[in-house]
Amino acid sequence: MVLSLKIAIRFILKSKWQSLFIIFGIAVGVSVAIFISILIDSLQYTLIKGTIGNAPHLTITTDSNKITNYNDLKSKIDKVSGITKVYPAVDGNGLLITPNKNYPVLLKGVSFDKANDIYQLETRKIEGRLPLARSEVMIGKDLSVSTGAKVGDDISFTQANGSKSTLLVSGIYDLKIATVNNAWLFTNLATAWAIFGNEGTYTAVNIQVKDIFNADQTAVTINKQIGSNYKVDNWKAQNAQLLAGLQGQSTSSYMIQVFVLLSVLISIASILSISVTQKSKQIGILKAIGLKNGKSSNIFYFQGFILGFCGTVLGVAFGLGLFYAFVTFAKTPDGGNIVEPLIKWNIVLMTSVIALAVSSFAGIIPARKANKLSPIEVIRNG
Amino acid sequence: MADKKSIVIELRKISKTYSGTVETPVLFDIDLAIVKGSLNSIIGQSGSGKSTLLNLLGTLDKPSLGDVLVNGLIVHNMDDDRLAKLRNQTMGFVFQFHYLLPEFTVLENVLIPISIEKNGKVSEQDRQKAMELIELVGLSEKMNVMSDSISGGQQQRTAIARALMNEPDIILADEPTGNLDSDTSRSIYKLFCKINRDLGTTFIIVTHDDRIAAQTDRIIELKDGRIVSDKINKNVACPI
Numbered sequence A: 001m002v003l004s005l006k007i008a009i010r011f012i013l014k015s016k017w018q019s020l021f022i023i024f025g026i027a028v029g030v031s032v033a034i035f036i037s038i039l040i041d042s043l044q045y046t047l048i049k050g051t052i053g054n055a056p057h058l059t060i061t062t063d064s065n066k067i068t069n070y071n072d073l074k075s076k077i078d079k080v081s082g083i084t085k086v087y088p089a090v091d092g093n094g095l096l097i098t099p100n101k102n103y104p105v106l107l108k109g110v111s112f113d114k115a116n117d118i119y120q121l122e123t124r125k126i127e128g129r130l131p132l133a134r135s136e137v138m139i140g141k142d143l144s145v146s147t148g149a150k151v152g153d154d155i156s157f158t159q160a161n162g163s164k165s166t167l168l169v170s171g172i173y174d175l176k177i178a179t180v181n182n183a184w185l186f187t188n189l190a191t192a193w194a195i196f197g198n199e200g201t202y203t204a205v206n207i208q209v210k211d212i213f214n215a216d217q218t219a220v221t222i223n224k225q226i227g228s229n230y231k232v233d234n235w236k237a238q239n240a241q242l243l244a245g246l247q248g249q250s251t252s253s254y255m256i257q258v259f260v261l262l263s264v265l266i267s268i269a270s271i272l273s274i275s276v277t278q279k280s281k282q283i284g285i286l287k288a289i290g291l292k293n294g295k296s297s298n299i300f301y302f303q304g305f306i307l308g309f310c311g312t313v314l315g316v317a318f319g320l321g322l323f324y325a326f327v328t329f330a331k332t333p334d335g336g337n338i339v340e341p342l343i344k345w346n347i348v349l350m351t352s353v354i355a356l357a358v359s360s361f362a363g364i365i366p367a368r369k370a371n372k373l374s375p376i377e378v379i380r381n382g
Numbered sequence B: 001m002a003d004k005k006s007i008v009i010e011l012r013k014i015s016k017t018y019s020g021t022v023e024t025p026v027l028f029d030i031d032l033a034i035v036k037g038s039l040n041s042i043i044g045q046s047g048s049g050k051s052t053l054l055n056l057l058g059t060l061d062k063p064s065l066g067d068v069l070v071n072g073l074i075v076h077n078m079d080d081d082r083l084a085k086l087r088n089q090t091m092g093f094v095f096q097f098h099y100l101l102p103e104f105t106v107l108e109n110v111l112i113p114i115s116i117e118k119n120g121k122v123s124e125q126d127r128q129k130a131m132e133l134i135e136l137v138g139l140s141e142k143m144n145v146m147s148d149s150i151s152g153g154q155q156q157r158t159a160i161a162r163a164l165m166n167e168p169d170i171i172l173a174d175e176p177t178g179n180l181d182s183d184t185s186r187s188i189y190k191l192f193c194k195i196n197r198d199l200g201t202t203f204i205i206v207t208h209d210d211r212i213a214a215q216t217d218r219i220i221e222l223k224d225g226r227i228v229s230d231k232i233n234k235n236v237a238c239p240i
């Protein structure tokens, strides 16, 4: 071990309380920075998830509203990486007619095979069962309340061209989004085909991706694969305004972090400066016996680095702990998470590296003091 | 007078004036050559300039006029790092306030000079040598205790062992027993004398105790910044 490092360690250990104080100070700063950034990322993620809900991240449509070669399309889509679910649908608008009022609705014919079930209706179901049989339909909680339709009731679905179908309510779902709960009816593909015609064709292909923030890029890649006859919509394009707002929020969180780290810098620098004065006797005697100016400076750079390292490690642990505590204790009345945790490890790493750099940099003032200290001052004054 | 080769440190026409709010002239036109292997003492009243002189000899301070030569080389133009290396290789210091590093053990303190020389990479051999020096100053049992947990006399012995670690040409001691009781003082001087006789290390000891000075090879007396007497003692025997 080089001498300056060894001396730095001994200096740190000798003034235990002071060192712990600095480490604790850095840790508090780092943990606040990390907690804020993770919390804001997670809140944004939660908000976005809430907004897009179980809606598809990408939707493929054509101008004619008709997709005839689904299998061909699917094999092309499967070549693109980062896709978790591909899910064809037969959608059509219509009215739900009741004696008092007509409700505009969207009838969605989907397949209930588990692997590709975007909407996870099985888990979102609050009553009854999935609409697996002919002419069965599942309606949203809100629509059930407003129309009074219950499991086992018949409802009447009327298309724009006037053709009428009677459907049996097999179950009620809650997708936690009012607009969906009010308007979407789910049925099986066979029923949808029977109502809308065009057996074997689809109106849209829905896709879910692993990284929702990269959905726009994935959309471009898929479009390249399947050709320009198809239109690939992504959730980001549809929510541009929301995303711009979130971007502004992120920027303010970076500002907070910058100021937190700045205050860490100032406090370590000032405490380390005091420590040069405390250790001037030692530095003086070391210089008298031959320690060079540069090496005496290094002692304080090393101190800054070591204290910074301990403080950062502790701070990351604090920050993460605080966040997990927050996630664990902040619950909705029904026991769900208020925030969906989203930890961007590269941000955690970056914050740590910056904190470490800042603490090492804080050694600069004491290091220069040590560099200038003349051994004769110490020896003359006792 | 000894021939040129055997001179370790030499002062030529040295004057020193401290400049602060007022100019304080302290040393006037001093010429002094220290012979290799000799045991020297500098005496004089408090304020006569002894410490100032010793700090100039040790290259810790710079003269206002004149030259300091260490092993024949003028130190005037050497930068801080060059001087640091020179001190590390040729000099050992023992001060009145022993100045050990309280963060380190006795053994580690003794190893500091070699540690500085080798940037921390001390060998087993260096360690062995440090332990021998600690034994020489009679502190073997205290070797691994922290240096601020031993008595003043023991700390001064540790400082002496440290001063010897890099086998310096010369040891400069400024009232090394100023803070110690007379028994301990006597044993420290006995140690200096023994090291001087056994290892041939040159010593310059600042003291205000005439009885101790009387047991050195050469007694230089300062008064008001000038050398007023310079006596050689023949056949000095170390005190028992």
Ligand SMILES: Nc1ncnc2c1ncn2[C@@H]1O[C@H](COP(=O)(O)OP(=O)(O)O)[C@@H](O)[C@H]1O
Pocket: A380, B018, B019, B020, B024, B026, B044, B045, B046, B047, B048, B049, B050, B051, B052, B053
């Ligand atoms: N840094 C300084 N500035 C001004 N005067 C000083 C300084 N150091 C010492 N002196 C003065 O120089 C004189 C000699 O001091 P010193 O060399 O310490 O003498 P001694 O060691 O013989 O007691 C004293 O009068 C002292 O007050």
Ligand SMILES: [Mg+2]
Pocket: B050, B051, B052, B174
């Ligand atoms: Mg003095």
